[in-house]
Amino acid sequence: MAENEETQQTRTAIYCRLSRDDEQSGESMSIENQRILLRRYAKEHSFEVVEVYTDDGWSGTNFDRPDFQRMKRDLESGGIDIVLVKDLSRLGRNQIETSLCIQVFFPEHQVRFVAVSENIDTSLR
Known part of the structure; x- marks a missing residue:
């Protein structure tokens, strides 16, 4: 596989969200801690982080969050x-x-989804 193809397959977005209700869960849920955990995971898996999206103060039941839409x-x-x-x-609290x-x-956009703490990976490979 060409180096260019490998890089193309690992362009990674980090998505972090914290609502006011989540703040009661303590420091482990903070935006910064989410970023640190996800950057570490990306590095360990040789994923190239191309963008970090953050919706701070937004409910997970609302999918019209600014950075989620971006x-x-x-x-x-x-x-x-x-x-x-x-x-x-962090992706959302509305199950549907x-x-x-x-x-x-x-899948329509050929995007792999990984929820690190729950070991969920929809790997398309």
């Missing part, structure tokens, strides 16, 4: 191969919307 646009344009989140609840994203939207 990430979706970037996925639609083909600039991202992998989306990393700390856990499923979250499932649609993982089972329909990401």
